[in-house]
Every structure is written in C-alpha cells, then in structure tokens.
Amino acid sequence: MDAPETLQKAIATFSDPQKAFEAAVDFRWPGGNVTCPRCGQAKHSFVKTRRLWFCYVCKKQFTVKVGTVMEDSPIGLDKWMVAIWMLANCKNGVSSYELGKTLGIRQNSAWFMLHRIREAMQDTSDMRFGQDGGPVEVDETFIGGKPKNMHARRRYEMQKKFGQIPPKAIVMGMLDREARQVRAKVIPNIRREVLQGEILDQVVHGSKVYTDALPAYDGINMHEFVHETVNHLTEYVRGQVHTNGIENFWSLFKRTLNGTYVAVEPFHLHRYADEQAFRFNNRATRDNKLTDTDRFALLMTKVAGKRLTYAELTGKDTDSVCHPEAGTGQEEPF
Numbered sequence: 169m170d171a172p173e174t175l176q177k178a179i180a181t182f183s184d185p186q187k188a189f190e191a192a193v194d195f196r197w198p199g200g201n202v203t204c205p206r207c208g209q210a211k212h213s214f215v216k217t218r219r220l221w222f223c224y225v226c227k228k229q230f231t232v233k234v235g236t237v238m239e240d241s242p243i244g245l246d247k248w249m250v251a252i253w254m255l256a257n258c259k260n261g262v263s264s265y266e267l268g269k270t271l272g273i274r275q276n277s278a279w280f281m282l283h284r285i286r287e288a289m290q291d292t293s294d295m296r297f298g299q300d301g302g303p304v305e306v307d308e309t310f311i312g313g314k315p316k317n318m319h320a321r322r323r324y325e326m327q328k329k330f331g332q333i334p335p336k337a338i339v340m341g342m343l344d345r346e347a348r349q350v351r352a353k354v355i356p357n358i359r360r361e362v363l364q365g366e367i368l369d370q371v372v373h374g375s376k377v378y379t380d381a382l383p384a385y386d387g388i389n390m391h392e393f394v395h396e397t398v399n400h401l402t403e404y405v406r407g408q409v410h411t412n413g414i415e416n417f418w419s420l421f422k423r424t425l426n427g428t429y430v431a432v433e434p435f436h437l438h439r440y441a442d443e444q445a446f447r448f449n450n451r452a453t454r455d456n457k458l459t460d461t462d463r464f465a466l467l468m469t470k471v472a473g474k475r476l477t478y479a480e481l482t483g484k485d486t487d488s489v490c491h492p493e494a495g496t497g498q499e500e501p502f
C-alpha cells in the first residue's frame with residue numbers, strides 16, 4: 169500500500185482495521201515474509217478472521233504486535249499508528265494530554281504509549297562518529313534548574329507533579345558534522361573520566377573533536393584526537409572550530425521540554441533525548457529530502473525487536489498482566 173502523506177490521511181487510512189493491519193504487516197515483514205517473533209521460523213498458518221498466525225513450531229499464536237513495543241497493548245493499531253506518526257513528525261513533540269485527547273484514550277495510557285514509541289526511536293547503532301572524516305562537536309548541557317530562574321507556569325507544574333523541583337540533570341551531546349547526526353545521553357556528572365570516556369567510546373580515534381573550554385576535556389588529544397576548543401567568554405566561532413551545531417540541537421530540545429512536556433522527571437529524560445535525536449537525525453536537508461511519510465515509515469520499521477514494560481518504565485515492580493495501562497496480557501486480534 170502507499171503510505172499516507174499527511175496526518176489527516178493517516179487517521180483516515182488507519183481507521184480501517186484491515187488497512188492498518190496490512191500496513192503494519194508490510195512494515196514489519198516486507199514482501200510478506202512473515203516469521204514467528206519467538207522462533208524466527210516461517211511455519212505457520214494465518215487465522216484471517218482474527219488477524220493472527222499460529223506457529224507450528226512454538227505451538228503458539230502471534231499477532232503483528234508481538235515482539236514489538238506494542239506487544240500486550242490493549243490499544244488498537246489504528247491508534248498506535250497515528251501516535252507513531254505524530255511523535256515522528258511533530259517538531260516539538262506530543263504531550264500525553266494532547267495524544268489522549270486526539271485518540272480518545274486516557275492520558276495515562278497515552279503517556280505509556282509515547283514512552284514505548286520513544287523506546288523504538290532509540291538509536292541502537294554502534295557506529296562511531298567521525299567515520300566520514302568530519303569533525304565531531306561535543307557539548308554538555310544542564311536540564312532543569314533553579315526555581316527562581318524558572319517560568320512561573322513551569323515552576324507550578326513541577327511542584328504540582330513532583331512536590332518539589334527535581335534537581336538538574338546533565339545531558340551530553342555529540343554531533344557528527346559530516347554525517348549530520350547527533351547523539352545525546354544523560355550522564356551522571358561532568359568529570360573528566362565521564363566526558364572523555366564517552367568520546368573514547370563514541371568517536372573514531374584520530375578525529376577532530378571540538379568542545380567548549382571546559383577543563384574536563386583537556387588532555388583528550390593525548391588519545392590521538394585532534395582537540396580544539398572555543399572559549400565562549402571571548403569567541404563563539406574560529407573558522408571551522410565551533411559547537412553551533414550541537415547548541416542548535418540543545419535549543420530545539422529545550423524548546424520541546426519547556427513548551428510541550430513542561431514537567432519531565434530526570435529518570436525519564438533520556439527517553440526525551442532519544443525522541444529529539446530521532447527527529448533531528450531524520451530531518452529534511454538539502455541533500456536528503458525526507459518527508460513526514462518517510463519518518464513515519466522509518467519509525468514503523470523500528471518498533472520490532474524492542475519491548476518496554478510498565479514495570480521497566482516506572483521502575484516499579486508492577487505486574488504487567490494486571491495493570492490497566494500495561495495491557496491485559498491477552499493477545500489482541502490486531
């Protein structure tokens with residue numbers, strides 16, 4: 169099938185359960201090569217009336233949701249695919265309140281859904297930055313902050329939600345200028361071993377690394393990196409040496425956090441960083457004209473092979489079978 173081009177068309181197309189099902193199957197198993205998510209075998213029969221397969225090897229049935237972030241969700245594919253479309257394409261993110269209202273589901277269910285989609289957005293590539301020979305910009309930023317510097321609405325929302333203002337969290341970001349890709353990760357502190365450890369792990373040795381003048385980056389050139397810094401007290405750009413690209417990413421990220429999400433617990437911050445990085449890394453550029461349809465299609469191919477249970481998400485040992493937001497444990501027809 170042709171994937172829809174707009175949100176409005178996506179809602180119209182996927183409201184037909186058969187079309188939503190066919191599209192999801194197409195994304196998951198291109199060319200119709202359906203394999204069992206448990207054993208990987210293709211020995212199965214399809215139960216058309218219930219839109220599920222019975223695996224002759226496992227002697228169990230499976231749906232298109234099994235083995236994806238949608239597994240066990242009581243919410244239909246029609247709603248899931250619209251939610252995936254929205255999070256892939258809305259520049260400033262989608263709040264659970266907004267999504268709940270759009271889909272006609274409870275805010276809590278929408279919140280869990282959005283986090284499961286963020287799990288799919290996670291960049292799982294282990295390719296190092298600097299691969300194409302371009303410089304890598306490295307920077308760190310603080311999220312959250314002093315109540316007195318906070319907008320009144322934000323302070324109010326934070327206090328209402330958490331009872332107090334959560335402490336600042338630190339996110340470290342890297343931008344491969346040649347590949348136009350970012351990575352962002354929550355880090356515990358800005359000590360030398362943490363920051364330099366990340367660079368050693370993530371960047372091809374020998375690459376150019378541009379940072380600000382934070383002393384914790386000093387000495388990274390000992391590890392074969394060509395390290396140059398900009399001292400933001402006196403300059404922002406020195407020829408090619410600057411960190412404007414990653415700072416641009418921070419400003420987009422903070423706009424999303426302050427505008428759409430308002431109150432984000434530090435515990436969940438890395439998921440919002442994954443979300444922002446997904447949209448940034450798949451944005452349309454002059455050489456790469458990605459559309460909303462492309463971003464949606466890409467995210468649909470990433471939902472498989474990942475799970476996020478309610479207990480994992482909340483850090484609480486909730487029985488996922490009994491919890492209303494976590495699904496019923498029953499396999500849904502589609």
Ligand SMILES: [Zn+2]
Binds near residue numbers: 204225227
């Ligand atoms: Zn099987």
